[in-house]
Amino acid sequence: MAFDSFSAFIVMEGHGPYVWACYAVFALLVAGLMIWSVKRHQSVIDACQRRYVHDAKNSRRPAHKASATFTRVEISQD
Amino acid sequence: MWQWFHKLGSPKWFFGIATRFMPWLLAGGILLLAAGLIWGLAFAPEDHRQGNSYRIIFIHVPSAFLAQSIYISMAVAAVVTLVWRMKLADVFVKAIAPVGLIFTFLSLFTGAVWGKPTWGTWWVWDARLTSMLILLFLYGGVIALDRAINDEKSAARAVAVLVLVGVVNIPIIKYSVDWWNTLHQPATFKLTEKPTMPMEMWLPLLLSVLGLYLLFGWLTCIRMKTEILIREQRTRWVRELVMAGGK
Numbered sequence: 021m022a023f024d025s026f027s028a029f030i031v032m033e034g035h036g037p038y039v040w041a042c043y044a045v046f047a048l049l050v051a052g053l054m055i056w057s058v059k060r061h062q063s064v065i066d067a068c069q070r071r072y073v074h075d076a077k078n079s080r081r082p083a084h085k086a087s088a089t090f091t092r093v094e095i096s097q098d
Numbered sequence: 099m100w101q102w103f104h105k106l107g108s109p110k111w112f113f114g115i116a117t118r119f120m121p122w123l124l125a126g127g128i129l130l131l132a133a134g135l136i137w138g139l140a141f142a143p144e145d146h147r148q149g150n151s152y153r154i155i156f157i158h159v160p161s162a163f164l165a166q167s168i169y170i171s172m173a174v175a176a177v178v179t180l181v182w183r184m185k186l187a188d189v190f191v192k193a194i195a196p197v198g199l200i201f202t203f204l205s206l207f208t209g210a211v212w213g214k215p216t217w218g219t220w221w222v223w224d225a226r227l228t229s230m231l232i233l234l235f236l237y238g239g240v241i242a243l244d245r246a247i248n249d250e251k252s253a254a255r256a257v258a259v260l261v262l263v264g265v266v267n268i269p270i271i272k273y274s275v276d277w278w279n280t281l282h283q284p285a286t287f288k289l290t291e292k293p294t295m296p297m298e299m300w301l302p303l304l305l306s307v308l309g310l311y312l313l314f315g316w317l318t319c320i321r322m323k324t325e326i327l328i329r330e331q332r333t334r335w336v337r338e339l340v341m342a343g344g345k
Contacts, residue, residue, distance in 0.1 A: 032150035
């Protein structure tokens with residue numbers, strides 16, 4: 021260890037605030053970027069899943085409808 | 099070779115490979131970065147000229163390294179987009195531009211905080227600092243341009259051209275400390291030469307640089323996977339994959 025005590029490690033001979041501010045912002049942004057990327061990935065998967073389920077329901081519905089029929093329609097030719 | 103090139107262009111193939119590599123990249127990245135930073139913060143000797151403020155180097159240099167390498171890799175991908183129209187290259191540019199922005203900001207921020215106790219000022223308009231600020235704006239421009247154009251193909255082409263125009267800034271950043279009389283110290287970290295700093299400082303720096311590169315690899319994989327899912331959501335393989343849990 022380059023420091024005599026834990027408090028010396030925190031203070032760093034007066035340079036502590038500069039060093040710790042940098043490390044805090046670095047940790048915050050890198051961790052934030054990683055968490056944001058994971059969450060976004062998961063939310064895209066969820067959105068796709070919802071869409072596929074929704075599409076599957078919708079595509080089944082027309083099957084219940086009566087299919088088109090070709091009945092002869094009498095139209096007067098006069 | 100060409101078969102490999104075509105495989106690499108396949109989003110489905112990339113998705114599988116990325117999924118396989120990601121746990122290793124994450125574990126290796128966290129391990130190396132933590133080792134490098136703890137070593138640098140607590141165990142590396144104090145610098146006899148700058149005191150303890152020099153410990154900022156263990157995050158400043160890796161961030162600055164990444165900020166520039168990300169831009170260079172984006173430029174390579176931009177060439178691939180324009181020449182071969184490979185979709186995956188555009189996915190890559192789009193996925194990592196925000197990562198580049200964050201690391202450029204981090205290198206500027208840590209540099210400013212380091213500058214205060216060392217130079218007595220947060221900011222000077224010297225060549226190295228100004229060219230890094232331009233890099234930050236270039237990343238912002240790439241992201242904004244991509245969002246402004248709705249059509250995927252025109253966005254890809256416009257972004258690729260902007261990235262290639264901006265690449266002129268990279269050698270300016272690199273050689274700014276040699277060409278002009280700047281406050282910024284010359285490169286501390288060269289692969290081709292023997293390090294000018296003592297081993298006990300150089301090794302933790304090497305570890306944190308490698309660790310951050312691995313974490314960047316992991317970020318690239320997950321962000322590209324997200325982008326691929328969005329673009330390929332109408333294909334059958336994405337549908338099957340998502341319905342099976344998205345792994």
